[in-house]
Amino acid sequence: xxxxxxxxxxxxxxxxxxxxxxxxxxxxxxxxxxxxxxxxxxxxxxxxxxxxxxxxxxxxxxxxxxxxxxxxxxxxxxxxxxxxxxxxxxxxxxxxxxxxxxxxxxxxxxxxxxxxxxxxxxxxxxxxxxxxxxxxxxxxxxxxxxxxxxxxxxxxxxxxxxxxxxxxxxxxxxxxxxxxxxxxxxxxxxxxxxxxxxxxxxxxxxxxxxxxxxxxxxxxxxxxxxxxxxxxxxxxxxxxxxxxxxxxxxxxxxxxxxxxxxxxxxxxxxxxxxxxxxxxxxxxxxxxxxxxxxxxxxxxxxxx
Amino acid sequence: xxxxxxxxxxxxxxxxxxxxxxxxxxxxxxxxxxxxxxxxxxxxxxxxxxxxxxxxxxxxxxxxxxxxxxxxxxxxxxxxxxxxxxxxxxxxxxxxxxxxxxxxxxxxxxxxxxxxxxxxxxxxxxxxxxxxxxxxxxxxxxxxxxxxxxxxxxxxxxxxxxxxxxxxxxxxxxxxxxxxxxxxxxxxxxxxxxxxxxxxxxxxxxxxxxxxxxxxxxxxxxxxxxxxxxxxxxxxxxxxxxxxxxxxxxxxxxxxxxxxxxxxxxxxxxxxxxxxxxxxxxxxxxxxxxxxxxxxxxxxxxxxxxxxxxxxxxxxxxxxxxxxxxxxxxxxxxxxxxxxxxxxxxxxxxxxxxxxxxxxxxxxxxxxx
Numbered sequence: 001x002x003x004x005x006x007x008x009x010x011x012x013x014x015x016x017x018x019x020x021x022x023x024x025x026x027x028x029x030x031x032x033x034x035x036x037x038x039x040x041x042x043x044x045x046x047x048x049x050x051x052x053x054x055x056x057x058x059x060x061x062x063x064x065x066x067x068x069x070x071x072x073x074x075x076x077x078x079x080x081x082x083x084x085x086x087x088x089x090x091x092x093x094x095x096x097x098x099x100x101x102x103x104x105x106x107x108x109x110x111x112x113x114x115x116x117x118x119x120x121x122x123x124x125x126x127x128x129x130x131x132x133x134x135x136x137x138x139x140x141x142x143x144x145x146x147x148x149x150x151x152x153x154x155x156x157x158x159x160x161x162x163x164x165x166x167x168x169x170x171x172x173x174x175x176x177x178x179x180x181x182x183x184x185x186x187x188x189x190x191x192x193x194x195x196x197x198x199x200x201x202x203x204x205x206x207x208x209x210x211x212x213x214x215x216x217x218x219x220x221x222x223x224x225x226x227x228x229x230x231x232x233x234x235x236x237x238x239x240x241x242x243x244x245x246x247x248x249x250x251x252x253x254x255x256x257x258x259x260x261x262x263x264x265x266x267x268x269x270x271x272x273x274x275x276x277x278x279x280x281x282x283x284x285x286x287x288x289x290x291x292x293x294x295x296x297x298x299x300x301x302x303x304x
Numbered sequence: 305x306x307x308x309x310x311x312x313x314x315x316x317x318x319x320x321x322x323x324x325x326x327x328x329x330x331x332x333x334x335x336x337x338x339x340x341x342x343x344x345x346x347x348x349x350x351x352x353x354x355x356x357x358x359x360x361x362x363x364x365x366x367x368x369x370x371x372x373x374x375x376x377x378x379x380x381x382x383x384x385x386x387x388x389x390x391x392x393x394x395x396x397x398x399x400x401x402x403x404x405x406x407x408x409x410x411x412x413x414x415x416x417x418x419x420x421x422x423x424x425x426x427x428x429x430x431x432x433x434x435x436x437x438x439x440x441x442x443x444x445x446x447x448x449x450x451x452x453x454x455x456x457x458x459x460x461x462x463x464x465x466x467x468x469x470x471x472x473x474x475x476x477x478x479x480x481x482x483x484x485x486x487x488x489x490x491x492x493x494x495x496x497x498x499x500x501x502x503x504x505x506x507x508x509x510x511x512x513x514x515x516x517x518x519x520x521x522x523x524x525x526x527x528x529x530x531x532x533x534x535x536x537x538x539x540x541x542x543x544x545x546x547x548x549x550x551x552x553x554x555x556x557x558x559x560x561x562x563x564x565x566x567x568x569x570x571x572x573x574x575x576x577x578x579x580x581x582x583x584x585x586x587x588x589x590x591x592x593x594x595x596x597x598x599x600x601x602x603x604x605x606x607x608x609x610x611x612x613x614x615x616x617x618x619x620x621x622x623x624x625x626x627x628x629x630x631x632x633x634x635x636x637x638x639x640x641x642x643x644x645x646x647x648x649x650x651x652x653x654x655x656x657x658x659x660x661x662x663x664x665x666x667x668x669x670x671x672x673x
């Protein structure tokens with residue numbers, strides 16, 4: 001039931017406003033703190049009006065945390081992960097929805113239940129695989145006795161190795177698969193009328209052509225929505241990048257933020273820490289703002 | 305242009321058979337309409353010709369080539385779908401030209417052919433629009449244009465007019481007819497609308513329950529329905545059907561007061577058989593109740609059609625419709641007489657519903673005698 005009375009409306013607005021303030025307050029503190037000098041930022045209570053040292057602090061944070069390099073890495077990492085997820089899930093869902101093959105539903109549910117296995121749960125085995133991406137194949141060869149056979153016959157010991165630690169590949173590849181995206185895409189494909197696929201068939205296009213010419217353009221809102229969510233998600237990844245990259249060359253911004261936080265006995269320059277925070281949290285914000293029109297449409301649309 | 309031969313084609317989904325052995329020959333350039341109620345397998349048959357459904361059994365030949373295992377694109381058919389199935393993200397020109405693009409036709413030639421096709425279907429002004437910005441009739445034309453542009457050997461129409469409003473449907477019907485005359489390609493048109501079927505087809509195929517009931521020209525199907533099903537399905541209002549027995553005088557008896565003499569019934573050895581007798585509403589006449597030979601009935605209600613009226617009567621428990629052109633129709637509950645000319649009577653066997661053809665009509669025998 002939809003209630004339409006001025007009093008009720010006012011109450012709703014008030015609740016929304018309070019919620020908005022609660023959500024925005026931390027951001028306000030970050031922004032305000034990043035504009036003060038070290039003395040002002042440490043007064044209690046900290047003034048809630050902005051000061052004039054924003055650019056000094058930004059520059060200090062940028063230099064001290066090597067943010068140029070780290071932000072570039074973050075962009076590369078989050079962008080590639082998000083794009084990879086879109087590509088992979090669109091193709092996986094295409095296979096599941098448009099092809100009839102035995103085990104199709106089983107495959108879908110196998111992908112789907114990985115929703116229950118987030119990275120944090122499988123971090124140790126995933127790390128082991130990343131340390132040597134070919135280890136599972138080595139294990140298969142060992143168990144089936146192929147390794148032994150080859151060694152006895154030729155004297156060569158088979159030892160497969162492909163380490164992904166401290167590389168962009170290792171940073172990105174293990175995060176590219178996505179059950180959420182596959183599910184989102186599957187639901188989208190199910191809303192595409194069958195006749196469209198049949199019309200394409202009659203027009204002489206094969207499955208790949210149909211995918212590229214019809215499905216991908218149609219799924220643009222879907223694609224952008226997924227990209228946005230996944231970009232923000234990847235940008236905020238902390239545990240995996242921390243674990244797989246020890247070489248600062250491959251470090252990303254989110255983990256780098258730690259170096260800006262003042263240590264217990266160090267200089268309490270929270271203004272610089274907050275300036276760094278501001279720099280690191282703005283890119284996903286900008287992406288969301290730029291893509292939000294499409295983003296919302298992709299999540300709710302059934303337009304045909 | 306090419307001919308289609310369908311030989312013993314069957315279709316089953318799992319154990320569920322929907323088409324039971326259809327045999328059909330379609331001549332080159334012919335306009336064939338497959339007519340039947342929903343679920344009779346007509347669309348399935350069409351989709352098997354198109355290659356969108358696998359063929360469970362039997363053979364389909366197009367232009368002398370067995371196409372059972374061919375992909376749709378290799379068969380040279382173009383199809384117009386019921387809901388048009390236009391690509392929503394492409395403009396009209398792109399929609400029409402997509403098949404050519406897939407086929408790798410060079411851009412300049414493609415543009416020329418799209419323009420020529422757009423002219424044929426009257427869409428020159430809309431080439432840059434998206435389907436969403438078109439009306440139902442225009443979308444229908446795009447779908448037709450998409451089929452025409454490839455210059456296919458065979459056109460397949462899957463109830464293409466059923467999403468249009470009545471007026472547009474009549475206009476599109478005429479347009480399809482004109483188009484066929486102009487292009488001369490073999491066409492198969494599936495519909496459940498008998499008016500469409502009668503007006504469009506060179507030949508009609510009436511299907512029911514996965515089987516062909518009758519193949520014939522629209523006039524044949526209307527005038528000499530091969531089965532009780534066809535009699536009931538084709539014609540509006542539906543043919544009046546009543547069940548009864550033919551007695552030893554060759555008279556069809558519904559009840560004591562309602563009897564119709566059937567010429568040649570005795571010679572045709574129908575005596576003592578239970579039959580279904582059919583009379584078209586247009587063939588029966590409404591007369592005064594006391595007129596000689598009239599069957600007594602009471603008026604149930606009258607349907608006003610503008611040009612004429614259909615009087616629905618109660619004929620001893622059987623409902624019987626009579627079409628009249630008289631501007632004055634009797635009122636509900638009024639007693640009337642119904643006059644049936646035995647020459648207009650259709651007889652169908654009670655068991656399998658097949659038409660019973662009486663031995664040569666009397667009139668034909670007379671000159672020889």
